[in-house]
Amino acid sequence: MILSASCCHRICWLSRRTATIAAALPKKSRKDIISLDRSEGKEKQSRRNGNSRGDGGNEGYKRPIGSFSMLIIPVVTFGLGCWQTYRLKWKLDLIEKLRERLNEPAVDFPLDDLSQLQNMEYRRVRVTGEFLHDREFPIAPRGRFDPGHAERTTASMLSNDNLSSHGAHIVTPFRLLNSDLVIMINRGWVPISRISPNSRQDSQVKGIVTFEAVVRKSETRPQFMGANIPEKGTWFYKDFDQMARQYGTAPIYLEAVYESTIPGGPIGGQSNVTVRNDHLQYLITWFSLSAVTLAMWFLRFRK
Known part of the structure; x- marks a missing residue:
C-alpha cells in the first residue's frame, strides 16, 4: 500500500511529539516507572513459583492454623x-x-428396715443374738489390722504366731434375737495356727450375746485374685451372695469391733477404711x- 504524503507527514509529527514528551519527563519519574515494571515482574514470578509447588500461595495462612x-x-x-x-x-x-x-x-441394728443398711457402711450397730459356730468359715489369707499393734511391739524383737500378720478372718453366722434372720459376723483375725475352731474352743461364745459391729458392703473380685470355691470352703474375697447361699444366711455382713474380742479368740476391730x-x-x-x-x-x- 502506498501512503499519501499527508499520512507520512502525520506519522513523522507524532514521532517527534512523543520524543519531545519523553525528554521533558524528570529522571525520577522514569526510574519509578522502571522500578514498578520490575516489581510487577517479580510478583508474577513469585506466583508462578508458588503454583509450581502446589501451595497456591496460601502457606502463610495455613501454618498458624495448623500450629x-x-x-x-x-x-x-x-x-x-x-x-x-x-x-x-x-x-x-x-x-x-x-x-x-x-x-x-452405735445405733440399733435396723431389723425392721434392712434397706437402711445400704447407706450405713462403716456405721456401728448394736446386735443381740447367738453365734452358730457349726457354720463358721475362714477368709484367707488376711493380714492383721491393728493401728496400735506396731507401737506396742516396736521395742520387742520377739516374733511369735500370735503377732504374725499371716492369718485369716473368722466369719460366723449369727441368729438375731427374736428373729429368724441369720446374718454373717466377721469375729476378727486369727493366726494360721488357730484357723481351726478346735484350737480355740474356749473362745467359742455360747448363748445370747450383745456386742457392736460395723456394717460392710460386698467386694468385687480383685483383678489378680483367685476365684472363691464355695463347695470347698475356700474364700479369697467377700462375696456376700455366694456366702449367703453356701451357709444359709442373709447377704448381710458385719465386722465385730475390737472391744468384742475374747481372750484366745479372733481379734476384732478389723474394719479398715x-x-x-x-x-x-x-x-x-x-x-x-x-x-x-x-x-x-x-x-x-x-x-
Missing part, C-alpha cells in the same frame, strides 16, 4: 488434670467422712502430659 490446632492436646490434658484434682479432694473428703463414721456411737483412690496418679499423669506436649509445641513452632 494452634496442636495446642488442643496440652489444653485437654491440662483440663483432665484439673478434673482429677477435684476428684482427689472429693475422695479424700469421703475417706475422712467414713473414718469419722467409725467413731460415731479401704476406698480405691488412684486420683493422685491420674493427676500427675495428665499434668505431665500437658507440660511435655506444650514444651514440644513451643520448640516446634517458636519461630
Whole structure:
C-alpha cells in the first residue's frame, strides 16, 4: 500500500511529539516507572513459583492454623488434670467422712428396715443374738489390722504366731434375737495356727450375746485374685451372695469391733477404711502430659 504524503507527514509529527514528551519527563519519574515494571515482574514470578509447588500461595495462612490446632492436646490434658484434682479432694473428703463414721456411737441394728443398711457402711450397730459356730468359715489369707499393734511391739524383737500378720478372718453366722434372720459376723483375725475352731474352743461364745459391729458392703473380685470355691470352703474375697447361699444366711455382713474380742479368740476391730483412690496418679499423669506436649509445641513452632 502506498501512503499519501499527508499520512507520512502525520506519522513523522507524532514521532517527534512523543520524543519531545519523553525528554521533558524528570529522571525520577522514569526510574519509578522502571522500578514498578520490575516489581510487577517479580510478583508474577513469585506466583508462578508458588503454583509450581502446589501451595497456591496460601502457606502463610495455613501454618498458624495448623500450629494452634496442636495446642488442643496440652489444653485437654491440662483440663483432665484439673478434673482429677477435684476428684482427689472429693475422695479424700469421703475417706475422712467414713473414718469419722467409725467413731460415731452405735445405733440399733435396723431389723425392721434392712434397706437402711445400704447407706450405713462403716456405721456401728448394736446386735443381740447367738453365734452358730457349726457354720463358721475362714477368709484367707488376711493380714492383721491393728493401728496400735506396731507401737506396742516396736521395742520387742520377739516374733511369735500370735503377732504374725499371716492369718485369716473368722466369719460366723449369727441368729438375731427374736428373729429368724441369720446374718454373717466377721469375729476378727486369727493366726494360721488357730484357723481351726478346735484350737480355740474356749473362745467359742455360747448363748445370747450383745456386742457392736460395723456394717460392710460386698467386694468385687480383685483383678489378680483367685476365684472363691464355695463347695470347698475356700474364700479369697467377700462375696456376700455366694456366702449367703453356701451357709444359709442373709447377704448381710458385719465386722465385730475390737472391744468384742475374747481372750484366745479372733481379734476384732478389723474394719479398715479401704476406698480405691488412684486420683493422685491420674493427676500427675495428665499434668505431665500437658507440660511435655506444650514444651514440644513451643520448640516446634517458636519461630
